Amino acid sequence: MRLSLAAAISHGRVYRRFGLSPRSRLDLLRNLVTALVRHERIETPWARADEMRGYAERLIDYAKRGDKDERAMRMADFWLTEKDLIHKLFKVLAPRFQPHPGSYTRLLQIPNRDGLDRAKMAVIELKGNPLPPLVRPRRDSDKTLLNQLLKGYRQDAQRAAAP
């Protein structure tokens, strides 16, 4: 059994490395989570959004436990640096997501950033936010094969039910 690991092999590591140190990484993600809870839709590099998504959803799961839960309050206190957002989290977001079992965020890729780095950017938003929608759900046209067959089935059912 290999007890030591060769340098530059990172098989199975799930957490990306950001910032100057692990603590700096957590601070960076914490700022992003705070911004998401405040503005409900933010645009950041894709890797940061992807990393932050898990933390944000777990924070909402903690918030669903309720205001009185000691662990939930400690989590919210750590993760939200702006303390007026703790009220928003427990009073607005927790009731909004109570019926949903999971996946409270939506992560969509955007065209690369305009600056010199051309970074892969993403927009991450909480579902059910009041802002204009990013993607309009498109219905398939009526002329596709499946839709025509379904239309025929519906008409047959109506003719059978009518008389």
Place this chain on the structure above:
Amino acid sequence: LLVLVPSPLPRLRAVLQRCWGRLERGLWPGIFGGQSPPWGPALAVQGPALVPQGINDAGESSAEAPSLLESVVWMAAPKHRRTIEVNRCRRRNPTKLIEIKRNIDVCPECGNLKQKHVLCGYCYAKVKEETRLIRMEIYKKEGRPFNAPAVETVVLYEGEKPTEKDEGKRIIERARRRPSWFVQN
């Protein structure tokens, strides 16, 4: 006093000579911690000539020159000129060409080009501008920073009234007609 040493390499021989010289001259006082050195009378063995100085200088000067040449590392270098045909084959090999993208489509809303897994740039810019204006209205309503309310928000455009679903929500007014792509829920 003769000391038996194994057959030395030139560098090891030089190091040993220096150590022995320092010991003889008394420039290494602390080596035995104040006691006498541990060696007593030893067997004199015919070894390679180490101590006599004259032979060693000759040996060192002759050993220096070959060691310089031995320490040179041989590097690879091309022997022949690569012809332009061979060069073309290498430069135009399919793995070196830029991959063509087949995931470009037309956005059904605005007709601009977009990648299949990425949002349309034009439509996103539209939505981004509108959210920026909505956020300016929100900031004006909140007054000071860090004043997020503990109620939901709803955005209403010109001539719209809050429905019964929007009870208890904070209303943000936008002074324009509702855009066609912002469907009211």
